[in-house]
Amino acid sequence: MSKGILLVNLGSPDSPEPKDVKRYLGEFLMDERVIDLPVLARTALVKGIILNTRPKASAAAYKKIWWEEGSPLIVLSERLQKKVQKQTEMPVALAMRYGSMTIKKGLQELVDQGVDEVLLFPLYPQFAMATTETITVKAEKLRQKFFPNLKIESVPAFYNKPDYIEVLSNSIARHLDGKNYEHVLFSYHGVPERHIRKSDVTKSHCKIDGSCCATPSKAHEFCYRHQCLEVTRLVAEKLQFKKGAFSTSFQSRLGFDPWLQPYTDRTIERLGKEGVKSMAIITPAFVSDCLETLEEIAMEGQEIFHEMGGKDFTTVPCLNDDDEWVALLAKWVNNWALSKTKA
Structure with missing residues (x-):
């Protein structure tokens, strides 16, 4: 063939x-x-x-x-x-x-x-x-x-393939260029919580309660939330980010139904209010930069951070080419x- x-x-x-x-x-x-x-x-x-x-x-x-x-x-x-x-x-x-x-x-x-x-x-x-x-x-x-x-x-x-995590981590490290940011935020595109439950092949595991994504299950093969959190964990481990100096959030919600939280815009706002002066944002749900990374994060996110008193705001490009x-x-x-x- x-x-x-x-x-x-x-x-x-x-x-x-x-x-x-x-x-x-x-x-x-x-x-x-x-x-x-x-x-x-x-x-x-x-x-x-x-x-x-x-x-x-x-x-x-x-x-x-x-x-x-x-x-x-x-x-x-x-x-x-x-x-x-x-x-x-x-x-x-x-x-x-x-x-x-x-x-x-x-x-x-x-x-x-x-x-x-x-x-x-x-x-x-x-x-x-x-x-x-x-x-x-x-x-x-x-x-x-x-x-x-x-x-x-x-x-x-392919979120947890070791060679993918290696390539993603290398790209992030190059763009962070050894700079010690106070906080690194992993921002993923949001989805409604009901999508997580609908994709649960066990029909019982995904409760979005803070523990299910860390508990082994067949549901993880199709659980977007688990897979996002796992990318954050694997990259942070690879790059030796300090506990408390990185976190995960979700962007681009639509409508009034509950979406995956915490929300990226509110997280940026909170970090600024808490006195964080330098932060970098990584967007590992996308392999190519697009409206959500170039406008929503790099422009709107930076504006929010600066309004809240933040100074140094950096976005890490997607893997692109x-x-x-x-x-x-x-x-x-x-x-x-x-x-x-x-x-």
Whole structure:
């Protein structure tokens, strides 16, 4: 069989103009794994309220971070794809879950090159309904409808793989450059608490009570909260961060239902009020810098910190197209191909 790789990231509007942002948000928020309400309620919320109020503000945020080459997330993902392609003989395509760079186009690109076995690679270290799961479900639906002879295998969450933690820790260490920050905050994208419970394969373990994520369970394979906390623990251990000098928080909540806590904006505010003068923020839920890291953290977060009396605010870039990260991705996909050949 002829093998190929499909890297998949979140996506982006085609431009930072309100009409393109509205179209993008409509597709994103109508995904039942993003806003997991019954279709009528989801439609009323998204099309009746959010799309009539949010696109203009979101467009303004995108304009702050938009690059001359285009959306940072798209540009950085393309750089990653091109670098990985140089380190493997298999064709490597890139797609986005939302927006015009569709998964269907990515699969078609590979099929047109004679590929009949695809390694689907969601670019998310941690599993979540709204990231990894929606990609794999969408890809399978497309396979059944348009590519019935295509075999697709998906890469599971890689949050705790030692070589990933090594690469992530090395990148963080380089950017912190030996500076002794008073506090290092690991900020992950938030999800509603109900997503954690829905993903619990045991249907009983995930209570989000402060102890379940530290108690061994089969539920951890699909528990976003556990996987985020584990990345923090492993990196902090690797880099020998002092206890009390680092913590975990969650950003980008939407609506009024309880989301994972503590919230990033309130944590930054609290640290500033407590007299912390220097802090660094790491965003390990993202492999590519995007609106949530470049605007929400680097701009809004810094503003909050300074308003609360903080002085030195540093954001650590995502892995993006870091050469060590590229080499690791290439190693993983080449090992996959080798294992298929031996089988």
